[in-house]
Amino acid sequence: MSRVVKLAVIPGDGIGPEVIAEAEKVLDAVTADSDVRFEKTRFSLGAGRFLETGDTLTDDDLAAITAQDAILLGAVGGTPGDPRLKDANIERGLLLKLRFTLDHYVNLRPSKLFVGAPGPLANPGEIDFVVVREGTEGPYVGNGGAIRVGTPQEVANETSVNTAFGVERVVRHAFQLAARRRQKLTLVHKTNVLVHAGAIWKRVVDEVATEHPEVAVDYLHVDAATIFLVTDPARFDVIVTDNLFGDILTDLAGAVTGGIGLAASGNINPDGTFPSMFEPVHGSAPDIAGQQKADPTAAILSIALLLDHLGFPAEAARVSDAVEADIAGRTGARSTAEIGSAITARL
Amino acid sequence: MSRVVKLAVIPGDGIGPEVIAEAEKVLDAVTADSDVRFEKTRFSLGAGRFLETGDTLTDDDLAAITAQDAILLGAVGGTPGDPRLKDANIERGLLLKLRFTLDHYVNLRPSKLFVGAPGPLANPGEIDFVVVREGTEGPYVGNGGAIRVGTPQEVANETSVNTAFGVERVVRHAFQLAARRRQKLTLVHKTNVLVHAGAIWKRVVDEVATEHPEVAVDYLHVDAATIFLVTDPARFDVIVTDNLFGDILTDLAGAVTGGIGLAASGNINPDGTFPSMFEPVHGSAPDIAGQQKADPTAAILSIALLLDHLGFPAEAARVSDAVEADIAGRTGARSTAEIGSAITARL
Numbered sequence: 058m059s060r061v062v063k064l065a066v067i068p069g070d071g072i073g074p075e076v077i078a079e080a081e082k083v084l085d086a087v088t089a090d091s092d093v094r095f096e097k098t099r100f101s102l103g104a105g106r107f108l109e110t111g112d113t114l115t116d117d118d119l120a121a122i123t124a125q126d127a128i129l130l131g132a133v134g135g136t137p138g139d140p141r142l143k144d145a146n147i148e149r150g151l152l153l154k155l156r157f158t159l160d161h162y163v164n165l166r167p168s169k170l171f172v173g174a175p176g177p178l179a180n181p182g183e184i185d186f187v188v189v190r191e192g193t194e195g196p197y198v199g200n201g202g203a204i205r206v207g208t209p210q211e212v213a214n215e216t217s218v219n220t221a222f223g224v225e226r227v228v229r230h231a232f233q234l235a236a237r238r239r240q241k242l243t244l245v246h247k248t249n250v251l252v253h254a255g256a257i258w259k260r261v262v263d264e265v266a267t268e269h270p271e272v273a274v275d276y277l278h279v280d281a282a283t284i285f286l287v288t289d290p291a292r293f294d295v296i297v298t299d300n301l302f303g304d305i306l307t308d309l310a311g312a313v314t315g316g317i318g319l320a321a322s323g324n325i326n327p328d329g330t331f332p333s334m335f336e337p338v339h340g341s342a343p344d345i346a347g348q349q350k351a352d353p354t355a356a357i358l359s360i361a362l363l364l365d366h367l368g369f370p371a372e373a374a375r376v377s378d379a380v381e382a383d384i385a386g387r388t389g390a391r392s393t394a395e396i397g398s399a400i401t402a403r404l
Numbered sequence: 405m406s407r408v409v410k411l412a413v414i415p416g417d418g419i420g421p422e423v424i425a426e427a428e429k430v431l432d433a434v435t436a437d438s439d440v441r442f443e444k445t446r447f448s449l450g451a452g453r454f455l456e457t458g459d460t461l462t463d464d465d466l467a468a469i470t471a472q473d474a475i476l477l478g479a480v481g482g483t484p485g486d487p488r489l490k491d492a493n494i495e496r497g498l499l500l501k502l503r504f505t506l507d508h509y510v511n512l513r514p515s516k517l518f519v520g521a522p523g524p525l526a527n528p529g530e531i532d533f534v535v536v537r538e539g540t541e542g543p544y545v546g547n548g549g550a551i552r553v554g555t556p557q558e559v560a561n562e563t564s565v566n567t568a569f570g571v572e573r574v575v576r577h578a579f580q581l582a583a584r585r586r587q588k589l590t591l592v593h594k595t596n597v598l599v600h601a602g603a604i605w606k607r608v609v610d611e612v613a614t615e616h617p618e619v620a621v622d623y624l625h626v627d628a629a630t631i632f633l634v635t636d637p638a639r640f641d642v643i644v645t646d647n648l649f650g651d652i653l654t655d656l657a658g659a660v661t662g663g664i665g666l667a668a669s670g671n672i673n674p675d676g677t678f679p680s681m682f683e684p685v686h687g688s689a690p691d692i693a694g695q696q697k698a699d700p701t702a703a704i705l706s707i708a709l710l711l712d713h714l715g716f717p718a719e720a721a722r723v724s725d726a727v728e729a730d731i732a733g734r735t736g737a738r739s740t741a742e743i744g745s746a747i748t749a750r751l
């Protein structure tokens with residue numbers, strides 16, 4: 058009995074289409090002889106679409122995407138400073154709109170230093186942790202405004218919104234993940250300054266911790282966490298944190314584990330009410346677009362996260378193993394397609 | 405004709421008193437034959453004082469400190485998790501209260517990789533930049549609150565407040581600094597998500613840039629900035645950013661330049677209306693307090709910033725040069741006092 062998975066594919070802008078082509082190559086190959094079939098629907102979204110039609114994400118797009126089982130996204134965003142995009146906010150209007158509307162409250166970002174991966178640290182040690190970043194609250198809610206804009210009396214505010222409902226569900230997810238891994242969870246926040254937001258995170262973590270006596274709980278201020286990410290990243294197993302701190306920490310984590318060319322992510326709705334979305338952490342990098350210079354590994358590792366999420370752990374492991382083997386054997390420069398084909402060949 | 409400077413000395417908690425003792429040694433030595441005399445007043449403030457008297461910072465303390473010409477602070481904060489400090493917030497009630505009341509709108513944090521300093525990066529390159537962190541606005545204003553605290557219906561908010569007045573004065577200061585240095589300024593923010601706060605920072609930087617055609621202006625999202633801090637820190641000259649992003653970036657910057665045992669900072673009121681405050685970036689580290697294990701270099705480099713701010717650039721340079729020479733010659737482990745004496749001997 059074969060299972061059909063409806064997959065929305067959003068290649069997006071810049072290097073997005075190139076890396077997604079390789080990710081699809083891997084997905085097709087790894088599922089070729091299996092009992093799952095991916096039925097793909099392509100969506101043309103991003104800065105390119107905006108420039109053509111003026112649309113960022115229409116209600117029709119959203120309805121069609123919501124009807125899928127999962128989403129694979131490349132990267133969205135035009136050339137920085139392009140005057141025609143001045144009034145577009147592709148990030149808020151497309152990427153964040155999908156994350157919020159599809160209730161992607163777990164933004165899952167694994168950080169692993171693969172053998173052979175280049176990295177900036179002299180003595181990185183073993184790096185293998187996962188950041189569970191909250192995806193639907195915090196300073197990302199768009200609860201801001203400004204008065205007297207452009208005058209010397211301007212005041213511009215941004216409000217971080219944190220709810221017990223929202224914090225508890227992501228913290229619970231993080232504890233469950235830690236329980237299945239090395240049983241260590243680190244909350245990262247800034248409780249000494251952001252006292253109200255910090256207090257709710259701290260309290261919820263302390264409460265959920267009582268249900269997981271097997272998990273050792275640690276706390277770090279976000280500033281201190283960045284220090285440990287470069288001096289002792291081996292100390293981390295699962296990090297749970299808010300939307301903004303998670304954004305910052307995962308880019309840094311990507312850098313210390315060999316660059317964001319390798320960093321995959323899942324925007325997950327664990328309840329299954331909405332399709333989850335898988336994407337490389339990197340952006341659209343318009344400066345190298347169309348030149349076959351981008352590393353598709355992050356997009357390919359996003360396929361592993363997608364397969365794992367959909368309940369195909371064996372296929373997911375085959376993808377990660379192929380990536381791991383490919384990285385270990387890297388020597389000279391290869392094109393985007395060469396890397397994709399090499400990984401496909403190792404499946 | 406000799407000048408008298410009234411200096412408030414706040415040794416504080418943990419390793420604070422130890423590192424301040426060495427900083428004073430250096431200050432006394434470097435001004436011994438000069439025409440400036442420091443008249444010191446000690447203030448007992450911090451977790452220790454709170455535990456003894458229940459006071460964090462009284463109106464009398466504040467009035468007495470405000471009457472000084474400058475402040476030297478060690479570090480404040482008790483043992484994390486100490487139940488007697490549960491309701492104290494030494495950080496907000498003391499440190500941030502001083503920064504806000506004394507209008508320390510420029511939080512100046514130089515990052516320099518000294519020859520011989522240990523660091524986590526394999527190929528750091530030349531690191532020599534200054535972070536100009538806004539010190540009186542942003543998410544630090546304490547404009548937060550929560551409802552239904554401790555219930556499943558809790559909502560906890562924190563508001564970042566950014567004004568044209570506040571952003572402009574610190575951006576102007578950063579441009580002036582960049583003009584005197586390598587003429588490069590990088591604004592760090594998260595304009596694609598925090599659209600209102602981001603817009604005011606971006607607009608003010610663009611405006612002030614027109615007055616400084618000699619300064620090259622760059623922009624980075626905060627997440628990308630953390631990547632460059634570990635992959636290409638040499639690209640930075642002056643970074644200007646908000647209170648929270650500045651907090652995060654300067655701890656990371658401290659780590660990549662040899663650890664926060666070397667990172668000094670100045671909380672500056674450039675107008676001279678209030679005394680400026682100089683402190684190491686590190687905290688009170690209660691776990692190693694009283695053991696002569698702390699590195700007093702950050703406190704000593706804070707003396708250099710203090711002297712420079714007060715208009716004694718020659719004395720400031722003698723202190724930095726002595727520190728630079730000491731770091732270059734470091735071999736085995738030395739006590740706090742040994743490092744302080746060695747630097748003093750090199751003056």
Ligand SMILES: CC(C)[C@H](C(=O)O)[C@@H](O)C(=O)O
Pocket residue numbers: 148149152153304338596597627
């Ligand atoms: C593009 C941007 C809105 C996004 C974010 O801040 O979440 C990106 O940096 C990421 O981490 O996925």
Ligand SMILES: CC(C)[C@H](C(=O)O)[C@@H](O)C(=O)O
Pocket residue numbers: 249250280495496499500651685
């Ligand atoms: C102690 C804390 C309030 C402070 C801050 O966040 O500003 C510290 O981290 C610093 O950077 O000086």
